[in-house]
Amino acid sequence: MKTAETSLDRLAESRARITRAARDAGRDPQEVTLVCVSKTFAAPDITPIIEAGERVFGENRVQEALEKWPALKKNHLGLELHLIGPLQSNKAQEAVLFFDVIETVDREKIAKTIASEIQKTGRHPRLYVQVNTGAEPQKAGVLPQEADRFIASCRTDYGLDISGLMCIPPVDEQASPHFALLNKIAKRNGIAVLSMGMSSDFELAIQLGATHVRVGGAIFGSR
Known part of the structure; x- marks a missing residue:
């Protein structure tokens, strides 16, 4: 287990970086x-x-979240959980019921399935479309030209309220053009x-306009 002091120091530094970047x-x-x-x-x-004091957390896998977050949610009020990893159709019901935000809506099948589960459960997590800005074949996300x-x-055929966009730029490219592209797609939609x-x-x-930043290693340390 990472020591509380180490993770809290990292958290404070991450918070300071966010503040400086925003003010700049x-x-x-x-x-x-x-x-x-x-x-x-x-x-x-x-x-x-x-x-x-942190209340917003991101998890990649539905099953992992279901194993550890119910007890955390019970013991701490006001937590908000984001699904930031790919969503399989057979996990859609659990995701709709458990997560507050699903950031990885990226194909017709999953949009249709999420819409169906929202109808069944009456629960409405906030939904973001993931855009594969680098058109990487191994990565999830809708292609920019199809966004x-x-x-x-999503909005007209499935009645989904798409409130956000998400991207993960290629690791071997400058991130700026990818962030700028996502911002451009968001504005026109x-x-x-x-x-x-x-x-x-x-x-x-x-x-370049981020409203949400997803920070793991800079807070929790190496995995």
């Missing part, structure tokens, strides 16, 4: 939500971060929420 960009730091990426970390590692059509389809930027590049993402 002429933005209010309160406009930027920190999503603490807790995937692969156990409840004892996460608890000090919650007790320090407008897909967003429209009337979308205000941009989930972009991780531990190594979230300052840049904030400069």
Whole structure:
């Protein structure tokens, strides 16, 4: 287990970086939500971060979240959980019931399935479309040239309220063009929420309009 002091020091530094980046960009730091990426970390590692006041967390896998978060949610009020990993259709019901935000809506089949589960359960998590800005074949996400059509389809064909966009730039490319592209797609589709930027590049993402930054290693340490 990582010591509380180490993780809390990292959290304080990450918070300071967010504040500096926002102010440098002429933005209010309160406009930027920190999503603490807790995937692969156990409840004892996460608890000090919650007790320090953080309330928004990201998980990659539905099953992993279901194993560790119910007890954390029971013991700590006001937690918000984001699914930031690919969603399989057979996990859609659990995701709709358990997560507050699903950031990885990326294909017709999953949009249709989520819509069906929302109808069945009456629960409405906030939904973001994941855009594969680098058109990487191994990565999830709708292609940039198909994003407008897909967003429209989600809204009109499936009745989904798409409130955000998410991207993960290629690791071997400059992130700036990818963040700028996501911002451009969001603006022309009337979308205000941009989930972009991780531990190594979230300052840049904030400069280019990120409203949510997903930070794991810079808080919890190496996995």
